Amino acid sequence: MHGGKKYPVEIDLIDRRSQHVITVKIDVIDHNLGRKWIQALDHVLFNELHLEKNYCFLGFADSDRDGQMILDRVNASILYINDADIGYHIDDWFTMANTMTDEPQGNRTKGRNIVQHRLNMLHRYFEDLQGSSGRMSDFYIKADHEIRWHIRQLNLLCHEFESWALSYRKQIEAPDWQRPSQLMCWLSAPRFALEIEDLDLFGVDTINRDLGGVYIGVNKAVGKHHWEVFQDEGRDSRIGELTTSALRNQSEAAADFDIEWGRNPKDFPWQTKMLEDFRHWLTINGFDPEDPELTIGHPKIAQVDLKVSFGTEDPQKIWAMLNQHLDVSEVRTLRHRAHYAYHWSDEDYIQRQIEILKQG
Numbered sequence: 457m458h459g460g461k462k463y464p465v466e467i468d469l470i471d472r473r474s475q476h477v478i479t480v481k482i483d484v485i486d487h488n489l490g491r492k493w494i495q496a497l498d499h500v501l502f503n504e505l506h507l508e509k510n511y512c513f514l515g516f517a518d519s520d521r522d523g524q525m526i527l528d529r530v531n532a533s534i535l536y537i538n539d540a541d542i543g544y545h546i547d548d549w550f551t552m553a554n555t556m557t558d559e560p561q562g563n564r565t566k567g568r569n570i571v572q573h574r575l576n577m578l579h580r581y582f583e584d585l586q587g588s589s590g591r592m593s594d595f596y597i598k599a600d601h602e603i604r605w606h607i608r609q610l611n612l613l614c615h616e617f618e619s620w621a622l623s624y625r626k627q628i629e630a631p632d633w634q635r636p637s638q639l640m641c642w643l644s645a646p647r648f649a650l651e652i653e654d655l656d657l658f659g660v661d662t663i664n665r666d667l668g669g670v671y672i673g674v675n676k677a678v679g680k681h682h683w684e685v686f687q688d689e690g691r692d693s694r695i696g697e698l699t700t701s702a703l704r705n706q707s708e709a710a711a712d713f714d715i716e717w718g719r720n721p722k723d724f725p726w727q728t729k730m731l732e733d734f735r736h737w738l739t740i741n742g743f744d745p746e747d748p749e750l751t752i753g754h755p756k757i758a759q760v761d762l763k764v765s766f767g768t769e770d771p772q773k774i775w776a777m778l779n780q781h782l783d784v785s786e787v788r789t790l791r792h793r794a795h796y797a798y799h800w801s802d803e804d805y806i807q808r809q810i811e812i813l814k815q816g
Contacts, residue, residue, distance in 0.1 A: 462790060463481040463482055463483060463761065464482065464483060464484040464494060464758075464789060464790055465481075465482040465484060465494070465497065465670075465758065465787070465788070465789055466479055466480065466481055466482065466787070466788045467479070467480040467482070467640075467784060467786070467787050467788075468480075468784070468785045468786040468787075468788075469778070469781035469782070469783065469784060469785070470781060470783050470784075470785040471780045471781050471783075472783055472799065476780075476781070477781075477785065478765065478766070478777060478778075478781050479765065480715070480760055480765045481760065481761045481764050481765050482670055482758045482759065482760050482761070483758060483759050483761060484757065484758045485756065485757055485758055485759070487657070488651065488653050488654060489650075489654045489657055489672065489709070489755055489757055490757045490758065492648055492654075492709075493672065493709070493711065493713070493757045493758075494789065496645070496646065496648060496709075496710055496711035497711040497713075497787075497789055498789050498791050498792050499646065499711065500642050500645055500711040500794075501787060501788075501789060501791075501792035501793060501794040502791075502792045504794050505642040505643060505644060505645060505794075506642060506643040506644075506808075506809065506812050507640065507641070507642055507784060507787075507794075507796050508612075508639075508641045508642065508643060508809075509783070509784065509796070509798065509799060509800040509805075510612070510800040510805070510809075511612045511616060511639060511641060512638060512639055512640065512641075512782075512784065512800075513636070513637075513638055513639075513778075513782045514615070514616055514619035514620070514636070514637050514638075514639060515619040515620060515622060515623040515634065515635045515636040515637055515717075515718070516620075516623065516636045516775075516778070516779060516782060517620060517623040517624045517626075517627050517634060518779060519620075519779070519782055520782075520801070521616070521620070521800075522620065523552055523555075523556065523617060523620050523621060523624060524552055526613055526616055526617045526620060527550045527551060527552065527555060527617065529609065529613050530550045530578065530609075530610065530613045530614075530617070531549060531550055532606075533606035533607075533609040533610055533613070534546045534548065534549070534550075534581075534610075536602070536603060536606040537585065537603060537606055537607065537610075540599060540600075540603045541598075542595045542598045542599050542603065543594075543595060543598070544584065544585055544595045546581050548577065548578075548581070550574065550578065554571065554574060555570065555571055555574045555575070555617070556568060556569065556570060556571065556621060557569050557571055566625075566628055566629045567625075567628060568621070568624055568625040568627075568628060568629075569625060570618065570621040570622075570625070572688055575614055575617065575618055575688070576688055576689065578610060578613075578614045579610075579611065579614050581610055582607065582608075582610040582611040582614065585599075585607045585610070586607050586608070586611075595607075601810055601813050601814045602810050604813065605806070605809060605810050605813060619635065619637070622634075622635050623635055623636060631772075632719060632771070632772070633718070633719065633721070634718065634775070635718040636717040636718060636775060636778065637714055637715060637716055637717055637718065638714065638715040638717060639673065639712075639713075639714050640712060640713050640714070640715070640784070640787075641673065641712045642710075642711060642712065643809065643812050643813065644812070644813075644815075645710040645711050645712055646710065646711075647708040647709065647710045648708065648709060648710070649707065649708055650706065650707060650708060650709055650751070654709075654755065655748035655749060655751065656748060657755035657756065658706075658748055658750070658751045658752055658753050658754075658755055659746075659748065659752060659753050660731055660734060660735060660745055660752055660753060661722075661731070661753070662752075662753030662754050662755065662756070663683055663731065663734075663752070663753045663754065664720050664721060664722035664727065664731075665716035665718070665720060665754055665756075666716060666720050666756070666759065667716065667717065667718065667719055667720060667762065667769070667771055667774075668715065668716065668717070668759055668760030668761075668762045668765075669715070669716045669720075669754075669756050669758075669759055669760075670713055670714070670715050670716075670756065670757055670758035670759060670760065671713060671714045671715075671716065671754040671755060671756055671757065672709045672712075672713060672714075672754070672755045672757055673709070673710070673712040673713055673714055681705075681706070681751070681752065682734075682738060682743065682750060682752055683734065683752060683753070686734050686737050686738075691733055691736075691737055693737075694740075694741060705749060705750055705751045706751035707751075713757065713758075714754070715760060716754075717771075717774065717775065717778060718771070719771050738750075738752075762774065783799060784796050785797075
C-alpha cells in the first residue's frame with residue numbers, strides 16, 4: 457500500500473516474553489530543528505550510546521514499573537545519598553500511603569490522587585543536591601559517580617511517578633485520557649544550541665501533543681519549566697514562593713525525544729480553559745505568554761505513521777499493543793542503527809550505567 461516506503465526513523469519494540477516485535481515507523485518534519493535532530497540521532501546510533509531503559513516508558517499504569525516499584529527505587533537512592541559523606545541528609549521516606557490518597561485533592565474527587573507537595577519536595581531534594589546547569593552544587597561536586605547516579609534518579613523517578621500516577625488515576629476517572637509516553641534518552645548524548653528560528657516551534661498551544669507525535673525533550677538544565685510549575689504548584693502560586701528552586705528556559709536540545717501516546721486534548725473545553733488559566737498565571741508572574749524565548753511547550757520534530765505501525769489510529773488499541781511491547785530492541789535511521797539487548801531489570805544494569813557515567 458505504501459510501496460515499500462523507507463521511513464527516516466524506525467524503532468523496534470519487543471515483547472520480551474514472546475519475542476514478537478512491533479516496528480514504529482516515523483516521518484521527520486523538514487525544518488531546521490528536525491534536520492538538526494536527525495543528525496544528532498545519527499551520531500547517537502553510530503556511537504552506540506546507552507539508551508536509558510529505566511526511564512523510557514512513562515504513564516503506562518499497568519507496566520512492571522508501577523508506583524510501588526518506583527517509590528522503592530526512590531527510597532533506595534535516598535539511603536545511598538544519606539550514607540554518603542557529602543553533607544546532605546534527606547529525612548523523608550516515600551510510600552504509597554503518604555504519596556497517594558483517595559481524599560479529594562483540588563478539583564480531583566474520584567480517588568487515586570497524588571499528594572503533589574510530596575513530589576514537589578522530592579524534586580526540591582534533587583535540585584538542592586545537583587544544583588543547576590553550569591552551577592553544580594557543592595554536594596554534587598563532592599559526590600562520587602555512584603552517588604551522582606542516585607542524585608539523578610531522584611529527578612527521573614519523581615517524573616516517572618507523576619506520569620504513572622496520572623494514568624493510574626485516569627483509569628478510573630477518564631480511561632480515554634491516560635497519558636502514556638515514550639522517552640528516548642541516551643547517556644552522554646551531545647547537545648546542540650537552539651537557534652532563533654527553532655524558538656518559533658514553541659508556544660503555549662504546543663502543550664497539546666498529537667497521538668504519535670515526536671517531540672524534542674525538555675530542557676537538559678536542572679529545574680522545571682513553566683507548565684510543570686503551574687501544574688504542580690497551582691494556579692495561585694507565585695514565582696517567589698515556589699517549592700522548586702529553579703525555573704529554566706530551554707536553550708539546548710539533543711537527540712533525546714519523546715513520543716506522545718496519549719490523545720490530543722486541544723479541542724476540549726476543559727483544556728482550552730486550562731491553557732487560558734496558564735496564560736493568566738504567566739502574566740501575573742511577569743512573563744509574556746507569547747514570548748518564544750520562554751520555550752514553553754513541545755516542539756514537534758516528527759510523527760509516527762500510526763496506521764502503518766499499528767494497523768489502527770485508535771488510542772485504546774494502540775495502548776493494548778504497546779503494553780505488551782514495553783522494551784526497545786533496535787533504533788534505525790537511513791544511515792545508522794543500534795541494537796539494545798539489555799534491560800532495566802538486569803542485575804548489573806545500575807552498575808553498567810554508573811560505569812558509563814565514569815567515562816564521561
